[in-house]
Amino acid sequence: MHEQDTEGVKIGLEVHCQLTSLATKLFCSSPSDYRGKPPNTNICPVCIGTPGSLPVLNRKAVTHAAMIALALNFKIPERMLFFRKNYFYPDMAKNFQITQYDRAGGVPFATDGHITLDSGKRIRIGRMQLEEDPAKLSYDGTIESSTQTFVDYNRAGITLVEIVTDPDFESPREAREFLNKLSSILEHLSVSDLNLEGSVRCDANISMAGGRRVEVKNISSFKEVERALNFEITRQRSLTSKGIKVMQETRHWDEIRRITISLRLKEEEQDYRYFPEADLVPVTLTKQFVQDVKKGMPEMPEERAKRFQKDYHLSGETAQILVREKALADFFEEAAKHSKDARQLGSWLAVDLQAYLNEYGKSLEELKLTPKHFAEMANMVSSGEVSRGAAKTAFVEMLKTGRMPRSISEEKGLKVISDTGFVESLIDKIFSENPQAVQDALKDPKAVNFLLGQIMRATKGRVDPAVANRLVRERLAAAKGSK
Ligand SMILES: [Zn+2]
Incomplete structure (x- = not known):
């Protein structure tokens, strides 16, 4: 891939990863395996939030998330709470997403993790959250020109782990190395099958010296992240070189055209009016629980x-x-x-x-x-x-x-030739074809290399070099003696 000047670049990543190892969704008993099912058939009252339905936390989801947290060197707080993130958007039928929050008395699932790159540089991972996946939207045509949006709730309620790094990356290459390491950890834990379509999604924020922060949303695989970041660096640099300011905005990564497209200019953080999810009681993660998870880690x-x-x-x-x-x-x-x-x-x-x-x-x-x-x-x-x-x-x-x-x-016929009879006859031939080289070799030991080279050339490098060397020197010594 094209290497570029990355001076002054700061990148942070937000990775969403489905725990595909689980049999059921995060708060209900609908199956986790939603892929390939007809739209809106893999749902129940809980995951579409009909009145009176109540969420129940999937115990295994907590265990698997704890494994990830330990593998990424996180601290796991003892008390775990869920929050409602309120918004009006068709991908959550109940108009809120159950997630975690690091303000208003909330704590994420885990804090202060890191991954160390091969260079020894440590990438800080500020927090990790457990949350439910929203529904999948699709459009007729492209996101910009579509007149119809389709909603499939089969995915709503699937367990997601959100991993948010500090803006510690200084190049797209470092981001790729981090994601390679993260995916190998998830594979070794057997908690997430990254090859399944939609099992990982990544948002990346990137800023360059003197510019504002741009967020690139919806990168659908780890492999695409480096590509999207390289595109953004080129785009932002070209704006700056023309004297145009880089605006703070959210952009979408179009995988097919391999470009980012402006989605919305962001004036300030949106207010989602988070508040504690009263339908779920706080969960205590005891030291014993964490110890047991640690012991069971592969x-x-x-x-x-x-x-x-x-x-x-x-x-x-x-x-x-x-x-x-x-x-x-x-x-x-x-x-x-x-x-x-x-x-x-x-x-x-x-x-x-x-x-x-x-x-x-x-x-x-x-x-x-x-x-x-x-x-x-x-x-x-x-x-x-x-x-x-x-x-x-x-x-x-x-x-x-x-x-x-x-x-x-x-x-x-690639086998090494160490049959001395064959090599002897080859030496006869090479010596008679190159009398001057033989004369040179008799005077100057360094000139022997030419004769050895001829032998290798005649056999495409297959003669055992030790055998050729020994026999050629013996032959030269004999010629000297008979003079
Ligand atoms: Zn359900």
Whole structure:
């Protein structure tokens, strides 16, 4: 991606993440699995707020949110309250959203968390809230030109965790790294399937030196965030360069056209008239509860990277790349069971495979390869059967066809040649074709490299270099002796 000048840039993120691991919604027993259902069939009186219906808090939602809070180094207050955020908008039938609030006596689910980037820089996450998802709106045509809006309440009431960072990012790249780490943590916790459509949404606020704060809403995947931010930096810089002031406003990210569009100019914070949700009693999260959640936590990506370094002797960098996606880390560990050289294996997966996937815009799942493919690849190289250079040919062929690397190597004749008889006859040929080079090599040891180079060239680098070196020097020594 195009790198730009990011001086004076300040970015903050607000991430909404559905807890797709839950069977039911946050305050009722309607199923969490709303996707693919006909509109307005996955609802009950509670989630559409008919008179007399009462919310009941989903206990598992609290446990899963606590796992996220602990993984993100948050403090969890002992008392948990819900607030009503009042607004008139068709995406909440009851005209308020049950959420949490950090003012008026309210406390968020958790406070003062952080994620540390690879550079050691700490990104502060001020608060995390538990709240219900609103309904999904759709338009006929684009958001700007539509004359009709459709409302589907199937999603209303789904459990959301809202994570709000401080404006600590100084570039879109840092924001991407943060989101990569966050998504790996959520994957390792198995609380949210980020591949499901609509399971994450992101808002980003961005300001540049001397400019006002612009908020970009509705970024529907982590991958799009960096793109939207890069667009905004270019847009704001171009305004400033023409002497136009950047206004404080809310903009929408249009994924198809890859631009942001102005939604509304914001004069001041909207007043949602928050007040405590009287239908839900305050919940006490005891120290014992937090301890129990902590004990039940699976291994997190940072710990896993450390274990990879220790158990498999990987470099810190390789380990970090492997744990960036849980699926890749799992794949590596499975392959390591079949491999004699985990370090070699780690480098094929973290370096060569990643380069290929980036170049062709593919994912590991799409390649339909098994851990055994990569284990065999690593074994072939570490045993000296194939040189790393020649192995690269087999590797690319393996990724393209799904064939096992050894059979590719055999078919393409990639095996290292250490058969001395063959190498001897090759030396005969090279020496007779290059008499001057042989004369030079007899006088100057450095000139031997030319002859070795000819041997490698004739075999496309497949001759075992140690064998070639030894035999060429023996032959030269014999020629000197017979003079
Ligand atoms: Zn319901």
